[in-house]
Amino acid sequence: MSVIEVDNLTKDYGHGRGIFDVSLQVQKGEVFGFLGPNGAGKTTTIRHLMGFSNPMSGTAKINGIACNKQASKILENVGYLPGEVALPEALTGLEFIKMMQGLRHSNDQVRLDYLLDIFQLDPNGKTKRMSLGNKRKLAVITAFLADPDILILDEPTSGLDPVMQATFIEFMEMEKKRGKTILLSSHIFSEVDAICDTIAIIKEGKIVSTVHADDIRHNQNKMFHITFGNANDVNQFKTESGIIASCIDPVRHIAEVGITDDEVNRLISVLSKYHVESFKEIKYTLENHFMRFYEKAT
Ligand SMILES: Nc1ncnc2c1ncn2[C@@H]1O[C@H](COP(=O)(O)OP(=O)(O)OP(=O)(O)O)[C@@H](O)[C@H]1O
Ligand SMILES: [Mg+2]
Structure with missing residues (x-):
């Protein structure tokens, strides 16, 4: 059984917008890259996987659980980085982290210090005063904080500077070695090339290509x-x-x-x-x- 399984997922927003018969599978320990132009349907698919949206037809399942039926169970087991990060403005970064740890029932200070160190984030200070990049770092750290086995990341490096993007790629390589199952959407080819095993391209709401990265790398x-x-x-x-x-x-x-x-x-x-x-x-x-x-x- 695939860890992430999307079958003929359709959400029609009208005027040709939305996603249509999207199918994809992510196996355990696989890093799956989800690419496509702006407005192609990446975030819409991901939001269905997080159980935030009900499909018109088709299914999105994680570990065999229909994501729209048991959204809270999905949130317990999946690290999620939204494409647009909205943080509670009244909190400091650290208060936000503690809040997320509470929701996840995890309180691993060693893991937190490790992530803060890798991403070089000072979490003190109100989130509303943080730069865009620091907000994104905070969201990345939050996604990986409880050390979940499955990660769904919507454009994880957007807003990060080139040094941080490289740091993120190194970090992802380590997480991959630790056996994590990861689906990430991206616009950055070098990032996808560096870490993804399988890549699907979505265009105008439909999957137009799914390739194993090695087949392209070792092209005859x-x-x-x-x-x-x-x-x-x-x-x-x-x-x-x-x-x-x-x-x-x-x-x-x-x-x-x-x-x-x-x-x-x-x-x-x-x-x-x-x-x-x-x-x-x-x-x-x-x-x-x-x-x-x-x-x-x-
Ligand atoms: N709630 C909604 N109501 C109506 N249309 C929507 C809604 N959400 C998304 N859409 C439309 O569905 C299409 C797919 O949008 P989506 O956000 O999934 O694209 P994306 O691939 O994530 O793009 P980007 O690379 O810009 O993040 C777009 O045409 C968008 O305008
Ligand atoms: Mg998007």
């Missing part, structure tokens, strides 16, 4: 840009070499070649007959994969 298809010394060489290479190439820059004599791993040696030996100035592999990254879905025409 390779692309090279080869700069030839002159126009004659690039033309001869195109017509005589037996390798399919397209000239992408006639002025600088650059050809693009797409081949598989086992053709690399042949390419190199064929190229030795030509005057080659440079030879560069264009990596097919997760970002290349994702961007296809962000572009409008897809």
